Amino acid sequence: MEAFINSLSAISPQNTFAEEKLLHEAREYNNVRFLRCVEPQYSTFIDPMASRRMSRIIKMGVCSAIKCLQEAGINNPDAIITGTGMGCVEDTGRFLASIFENEEKLLNPTPFIQSTHNTVGASIALILKCKNYNNTYGHRGFSFESALLDGIMMLQEEEANDILVGALDELTPDLFTITDRLGFWKKDPVNNLHLKDYRSRGSLAGEGTTFFSLSRTKNEKSFARIRSLQTFLKPAGQREIEKKLTDTDKPDLVILGINGNPPGDEIYNHLKSGIFVNTPAAYYKHLCGEYDTSSAFALAMAAGIIREQHVPDIMKLDSKPVGAIRNILIYNHLRNVNHSVIQVSSC
Amino acid sequence: MAAKVFITGAGIISSIGLDYKEVLSSLKASRSGIGKMTLIDSVHKEEIPVAEIKKTNAELKELANVPGKAIFSRTSLLGIIAAREALSQAEIENTSEYRTGLISASTVGGMDRTEKFLKKYLKDKNHGRLRDIITHDMGDSTEKIAEYCRISDYVTTISTACSSSANAIMVGSRLIENGILDRALVGGVDCLTLFTINGFNSLMILDKNGCRPFDENRNGLTLGEGAAFLVLESERIVEKTGKKIFGAVSGYGNACDAFHQTASSPGGDGAFLSMQKALLKAGITPDKIDYINAHGTGTKNNDLSEGNAIERLFGNSVPPCSSTKSFTGHTLGAAGGIEAVFSVMAIEHQCIWPNLNFANKMNELGFLPVTELRKDAAVRNVLSNSFGFGGNNTSLIFSKC
Amino acid sequence: MEQLVQKLKEEIITALNLSEMKPENIDEKAPLFVDGLGLDSIDALELTVLLEKKYGLKINTSEEGKKVLLSVNSMAEFIRENKKG
Numbered sequence: 091m092e093a094f095i096n097s098l099s100a101i102s103p104q105n106t107f108a109e110e111k112l113l114h115e116a117r118e119y120n121n122v123r124f125l126r127c128v129e130p131q132y133s134t135f136i137d138p139m140a141s142r143r144m145s146r147i148i149k150m151g152v153c154s155a156i157k158c159l160q161e162a163g164i165n166n167p168d169a170i171i172t173g174t175g176m177g178c179v180e181d182t183g184r185f186l187a188s189i190f191e192n193e194e195k196l197l198n199p200t201p202f203i204q205s206t207h208n209t210v211g212a213s214i215a216l217i218l219k220c221k222n223y224n225n226t227y228g229h230r231g232f233s234f235e236s237a238l239l240d241g242i243m244m245l246q247e248e249e250a251n252d253i254l255v256g257a258l259d260e261l262t263p264d265l266f267t268i269t270d271r272l273g274f275w276k277k278d279p280v281n282n283l284h285l286k287d288y289r290s291r292g293s294l295a296g297e298g299t300t301f302f303s304l305s306r307t308k309n310e311k312s313f314a315r316i317r318s319l320q321t322f323l324k325p326a327g328q329r330e331i332e333k334k335l336t337d338t339d340k341p342d343l344v345i346l347g348i349n350g351n352p353p354g355d356e357i358y359n360h361l362k363s364g365i366f367v368n369t370p371a372a373y374y375k376h377l378c379g380e381y382d383t384s385s386a387f388a389l390a391m392a393a394g395i396i397r398e399q400h401v402p403d404i405m406k407l408d409s410k411p412v413g414a415i416r417n418i419l420i421y422n423h424l425r426n427v428n429h430s431v432i433q434v435s436s437c
Numbered sequence: 438m439a440a441k442v443f444i445t446g447a448g449i450i451s452s453i454g455l456d457y458k459e460v461l462s463s464l465k466a467s468r469s470g471i472g473k474m475t476l477i478d479s480v481h482k483e484e485i486p487v488a489e490i491k492k493t494n495a496e497l498k499e500l501a502n503v504p505g506k507a508i509f510s511r512t513s514l515l516g517i518i519a520a521r522e523a524l525s526q527a528e529i530e531n532t533s534e535y536r537t538g539l540i541s542a543s544t545v546g547g548m549d550r551t552e553k554f555l556k557k558y559l560k561d562k563n564h565g566r567l568r569d570i571i572t573h574d575m576g577d578s579t580e581k582i583a584e585y586c587r588i589s590d591y592v593t594t595i596s597t598a599c600s601s602s603a604n605a606i607m608v609g610s611r612l613i614e615n616g617i618l619d620r621a622l623v624g625g626v627d628c629l630t631l632f633t634i635n636g637f638n639s640l641m642i643l644d645k646n647g648c649r650p651f652d653e654n655r656n657g658l659t660l661g662e663g664a665a666f667l668v669l670e671s672e673r674i675v676e677k678t679g680k681k682i683f684g685a686v687s688g689y690g691n692a693c694d695a696f697h698q699t700a701s702s703p704g705g706d707g708a709f710l711s712m713q714k715a716l717l718k719a720g721i722t723p724d725k726i727d728y729i730n731a732h733g734t735g736t737k738n739n740d741l742s743e744g745n746a747i748e749r750l751f752g753n754s755v756p757p758c759s760s761t762k763s764f765t766g767h768t769l770g771a772a773g774g775i776e777a778v779f780s781v782m783a784i785e786h787q788c789i790w791p792n793l794n795f796a797n798k799m800n801e802l803g804f805l806p807v808t809e810l811r812k813d814a815a816v817r818n819v820l821s822n823s824f825g826f827g828g829n830n831t832s833l834i835f836s837k838c
Numbered sequence: 839m840e841q842l843v844q845k846l847k848e849e850i851i852t853a854l855n856l857s858e859m860k861p862e863n864i865d866e867k868a869p870l871f872v873d874g875l876g877l878d879s880i881d882a883l884e885l886t887v888l889l890e891k892k893y894g895l896k897i898n899t900s901e902e903g904k905k906v907l908l909s910v911n912s913m914a915e916f917i918r919e920n921k922k923g
Contacts, residue, residue: 133858138856138857138858139856139858139876142855142856142857143698143855143880170693175574175576176574177575177596182632185632185635185636186551186552186555186632187555187559189552189631189632189635190555190556190559191559193480194479194480194481194631194635194638195480196887196890196891197635197638197639197887198639198853198884198887199636199640199880199883199884199887200880200884202632202635202636202639202640203636203640203698203699203826203880204698205636206544206596206597206598206825206826206827207544207575207596207597208596208597208598208825208826208827208829209698209826209827211597211827212693212698212826212828212829213698213827215693215695215827215828216695216696216697216698216827216828218695219695220693220695221692221693221694221695221707221710222692222693223691223692223693224597224691224692224693224827224828224829225595225597225604225608225691225829226595226596226597227593227594227595227596228546228574228575228576228594228595229575229576229579229592229593229594230574230576230580232576232592232593233576236593236594239617240608240611243611243612243617246615247611247615264562267562268558268570271563271567272567272571321592321593322589322590323580323583323589323592324589427580428576639883639887640883641883641886697878697879698880699879699880700878700879
C-alpha cells in the first residue's frame with residue numbers, strides 16, 4: 091500500500107499557495123480567534139464565467155486542485171477524490187437562511203445546487219472535462235483520510251495511475267459563531283505562533299484546501315511516498331493509540347496535531363514523553379488553525395519537509411537534532427473522536 | 438465469474454414499509470408511499486406530495502430502541518433501524534470477531550435539527566438550542582449508527598448527492614476486495630427536510646402530481662425519505678460460517694458526466710460509462726442483465742439522458758427496466774441503498790418490480806418500462822443506477838449466487 | 839424602454855454574478871443562452887426568480903420561459919406588456 095506524491099498545492103492561512111519553498115516565512119497573526127486563508131487571484135486559474143456561481147470554498151478548492159495538477163503535468167487524472175468535514179458551509183447557510191427569510195417562496199436555486207459536499211470535486215471535473223472516477227467523503231476528522239485511502243486503493247487496484255486527492259474546509263462567520271458557542275475556541279484572542287503555550291481551553295479556528303497529485307509508480311516528479319494510513323474511532327485509551335503508533339516504522343520526525351486545547355493535547359504530551367521521547371517532534375495547527383481536514387495540511391508539511399530535508403524552526407516542538415528525514419509519522423485527532431496516523435517517507 | 442463480495446444481510450425503512458418484510462409486500466402489491474406531506478411543516482404541504490415515513494421521531498426512537506432523552510437526528514434514527522435489521526439478518530451479533538467497517542452515506546445529515554436551530558438563531562445569534570446543531574454534519578449520523586452497531590474498525594461517510602449510498606456500496610466492496618476489511622455495513626440514509634424540499638422546488642423539478650418516471654408527460658421528481666443497508670462479507674467468512682447468501686456485489690462503476698452541475702448530458706455520457714464499467718468489472722456482457730433498476734427520477738432531463746445511455750449500451754434489446762422511485766420517491770443519499778435492497782429482493786424472490794404511474798411512452802425512447810409486477814422471472818443479474826448532482830454517476834451489479 | 843433595457847442588464851449582471859461583464863458588453867438583441875451570453879438552465883431559473891421578485895411577473899410554463907428569456911429585449915418586452923400600473 092503506497093502512493094507517490096508528485097505535487098501538492100495548499101491554500102491556507104500561510105503563504106503556501108504562492109511560495110515554492112515550504113514555510114519560507116511563517117505568517118504571524120496577532121490578537122486573533124480564527125485564521126483565514128491567504129487567497130490567490132482566482133481569475134488566473136479559473137475563467138470568471140466558470141466561477142460565477144462559486145462560493146469562496148469552491149474557488150479555493152478548484153484553484154488549489156488546478157495548480158496541483160499543473161505542477162504534476164496532469165490534464166486528466168484517473169480519479170478525483172475529495173474530503174470535507176463540513177462541505178460548502180456558506181452556500182448551505184445562504185440557502186437555509188433564504189428559506190426562512192422568504193417563507194419558502196421565490197428562492198434562488200444557486201446556493202442549493204452548490205451546497206452538496208461533492209461540489210468542488212464535480213467543479214474540478216467539469217473544468218477539466220474529466221469523466222473518470224469521482225468521489226467525495228464527508229466525515230468529520232476522517233474526511234481527508236477516507237479520500238486518501240480510496241485513492242490508494244484505486245492505485246493498488248491498478249484502476250488508476252495518476253490521481254488527484256484533496257481536502258477542503260471553510261470557516262464562515264456563522265460557523266465560527268456556532269462552534270464558538272459550542273466551546274471549540276479560546277475565548278481570548280491569541281498570537282497563532284504561540285498557540286501551544288496558552289493554558290485556556292479551546293483552540294484557534296482555521297480553514298484550508300490542500301490537494302495532492304499521487305501516482306502508482308515513482309516518476310521524475312515524485313518527492314515523497316505515503317506508506318500507510320490508519321483511522322480509528324474513539325479509541326479506548328492511550329494504550330490503544332500507542333499500539334497503533336508503534337505498528338509503524340520508527341520515524342525520524344513525528345508531527346502532532348497539538349491545537350492548544352489542554353485536555354485534547356494531553357495525549358500528544360504523553361506520547362512526546364513516552365514512546366517518542368527520543369524522536370524529534372513538530373506541530374502545525376498554529377499555522378493553519380483547527381478544522382476537520384487539517385491533517386491534509388499536515389501531510390503537505392510532511393511531504394515538503396522530506397523534499398527539502400529541512401524542518402522549519404517554527405514547527406519544532408523541541409531542540410532534538412534532526413538528521414536525515416526519511417520517515418515521518420503524522421498523528422492527529424479531532425476532538426478525541428476521529429484519530430488518524432499517516433506515514434510518509436522519502437521515495 | 439468470481440464474486441468475492443457476498444451480501445448476507447439487508448435492512449430497510451422507507452415510506453412503503455418499516456422493515457424488509459413490509460417493504461417486500463408493498464413492492465409485490467404495487468403500493469406506493471407517495472402522498473400528502475404530514476410530518477413536515479412546510480408552506481408547500483398542500484401542493485407538493487412526498488414519500489414520508491409516517492412515524493414521528495419519538496415513534497422512531499422506540500423502533501430504534503434508543504434512550505428517549507438522547508439526541509438523535511431523524512437520519513440517525515432511520516439509519517440505526519435499517520442498519521440493525523441488516524446485521525440481524527446476517528446473524529451478526531459480535532462485530533469484533535472480524536475487521537468490520539461502516540460506510541454510510543447521506544446528503545442532509547442532521548439538517549432536520551439544524552432547521553429547528555436556525556429558526557431561532559437567525560433572529561438572534563445567541564439563540565437556538567445547541568443540542569439541535571451538534572447533529573448537523575454527515576459524520577454525526579454515521580457515528581451514531583456505528584455506536585449502536587458497535588463498529589469502530591473503519592467508519593466513514595460518503596456524500597456525493599444522489600449517488601452517495603451507491604458509492605458507499607462500491608467502496609465497501611472494494612475495501613473487502615483489497616483485504617482492508619472482512620465485512621462492511623454499507624448503505625445510506627436521508628430524511629425529508631425543508632432544505633431539500635425547497636431546494637428541488639427552487640429548481641422547479643417537483644411534480645405536483647407525484648413522479649411519473651419514464652412517462653412522456655413526466656414533470657419532475659417526488660422526494661422521499663428512508664434508509665437501507667447491506668451487510669457485505671468476504672468469501673472467507675461466508676465459507677467458514679455457511680450462512681445464507683442473498684447475492685453478490687459483482688460489479689460497480691463510477692464515472693463523471695462532466696457536463697453541468699445539475700443537468701445530465703443529452704447522450705448520458707456519464708451514465709453510459711458507469712454502466713459500462715460495472716459490466717466490465719462483473720465480467721459480463723449486456724445481454725446477461727435481467728433487470729435494470731433505473732435511477733429514473735421522473736425529471737424531463739434525467740429520464741431522457743438515462744434512457745439514451747441505456748439504449749446506447751443495450752441497443753434494441755433493453756432488458757426489463759423500471760424506476761422504483763414511483764414507490765419510494767427519490768430518497769437522495771439513501772436511494773442507492775434502497776434500490777440495492779430492491780435489487781437483492783428481485784434476486785431473492787425472482788421478481789421484477791413495476792414502474793408505477795406510467796401511462797405514455799416517451800417519444801425519444803424505444804423501450805417501455807415494466808409496468809406490472811413480473812413473478813417467476815429469471816433474475817440472475819440486476820443493474821442498479823444512481824446519479825447525482827455534479828454528474829456523479831454510479832452503477833452497481835448484483836448477482837445471484 | 840431603453841431605460842428598462844439598461845436597468846435589466848444591470849440586474850442580470852448582479853443576479854448572475856457576471857462580475858467581469860458591463861452592461862454595454864451585453865447585446866440586448868443577442869440570445870442570452872448557449873450561443874450568445876452562454877447562460878444555462880440554472881441562470882434561466884435565476885432570471886425567472888428575478889422577474890417575479892422585481893417585477894411581480896410569473897412565468898408559467900417552460901415554453902413561455904423560453905420565449906421570454908430569449909434576450910434582454912424579449913424580457914423587457916414581456917415586462918412592458920404585462921406590468922400593471
